[in-house]
Amino acid sequence: MDSVTQIVLGAAVGEAALGKKIGNKAMFYGAIAGTIPDLDVLVSHFTDTTRALAIHRGFTHSIVFSVVFGLLFGWLASRYEKYKNPKGWSKLFFWAFITHPLLDAHTTWGTQLFWPFDLRLAFQSIFVIDPLYTLPFLVFLILAMVRKRTDPIRRFYNTLGLGLSFFYLAVTLALKGYAHTQFKTALETQNISYTDIDTRPSPLNTILWSANVDTEDAYLLGNYSFFDTQPISFQRYP
Numbered sequence: 001m002d003s004v005t006q007i008v009l010g011a012a013v014g015e016a017a018l019g020k021k022i023g024n025k026a027m028f029y030g031a032i033a034g035t036i037p038d039l040d041v042l043v044s045h046f047t048d049t050t051r052a053l054a055i056h057r058g059f060t061h062s063i064v065f066s067v068v069f070g071l072l073f074g075w076l077a078s079r080y081e082k083y084k085n086p087k088g089w090s091k092l093f094f095w096a097f098i099t100h101p102l103l104d105a106h107t108t109w110g111t112q113l114f115w116p117f118d119l120r121l122a123f124q125s126i127f128v129i130d131p132l133y134t135l136p137f138l139v140f141l142i143l144a145m146v147r148k149r150t151d152p153i154r155r156f157y158n159t160l161g162l163g164l165s166f167f168y169l170a171v172t173l174a175l176k177g178y179a180h181t182q183f184k185t186a187l188e189t190q191n192i193s194y195t196d197i198d199t200r201p202s203p204l205n206t207i208l209w210s211a212n213v214d215t216e217d218a219y220l221l222g223n224y225s226f227f228d229t230q231p232i233s234f235q236r237y238p
Contacts, residue, residue, distance in 0.1 A: 001103050001126075003035060005134045009103060009165065010034015010096040012141050015158045017092040022083050023149035026092060027141070029077065033096030036069075037061050061101035062115035070094030106169055108200045124200040125172040131204065133168050137161045172206050175226075179209035182224050186232035187213065192220070 001009075014030015037060040047055075059065055074090025083089070101111040110122025126133065140161030147154035180199040187194055196214040207227065213220035213234065220234040 001107060002129045002134075003038065005129075005137075006034045006038065006100055006103070007031045008034075008134060008138050008141055009099055012137065012144075012158055012162050012165075013095045013099050014092050015141075015144060015154075016162065017095055018083070018088055019144075019154065019158065020149055021085075021088065022081075024145060025081075027145060029092060030096045033073065033093050034100055037065070037097060037100045057101070057104060057109060057111045057120075059112070059115050061104060061111040062113055063098065064115060066094055066097035066101075070097055103169075106172065123173060123176070124198070125176040126169065126206065127201050127203050129204060130206070132206070133165060137165045140164070172201070175206050176201070176209070179224050179226075180211075183209075183211040183213075183222060183232065186222070186224075186234075189231070190234075192234070194220070 008031075010033050011027040011031040014026040014028070014033065017030070018026040037057075040056055040058065040060045043051075043055050070093040071090050073093040074088075075086050077089040077093070078084050078086035081089070101113050104111045105113060105121045106123045106126045107128050108122060108124045109128070110120045110124075112119065113121045140157045144154045144157035144161070147157070176199060180197070183197060183199060187197070192213075192215065194213045194215050198212040199209055200211075202208040202210055202223070208223060208225045211220075211222045211224070211234075213222065217238065219237045221237065222232050222234040224232050
């Protein structure tokens, strides 16, 4: 997902982990941790584009990275912050790190969550920028931020924001499943044999979906909207 979304998610996770203990500082550290996995884009300055794309969302988006660097950053924070509980800090950094690739796994690029195994996890249910996901999440984060750390309403707002974000991701998976079924039905209706089909959302929404279809001698591209009144048609590319 985009950097703003990852900052919001990281801040909310940080608040859930340590907000009651250290207040807005938990959001601050969570926001920073939520962006750290994407620092792998810096490798593009030292290698070619193809290699850089292969490395992006690799090691820094893995369970291994989240565990190892969650412990490391947690220990460092406990050394220099007034709150001296390394377990609490490690919990914050681990969850801020691991939720980043878990969210990215729902996009079309996916992540190598199980690095070093060469397995990219990509549910392809949400575009990398989706205002319906980010904006409500951000609103509830701000509402939580302006409350005192001991105020139970603060925790309620933050939990509500996290809950809505998870619910929206679940909805996108359901919408993808329905759109995928519509594409398959259209192919069967038109007597088109295919070897593989890839379904993904179009930019900034989960209403209009596209499909890339592999056949023996061509690729087919099609679009489907939940507001469509006409049958799905496919463009053929030899």
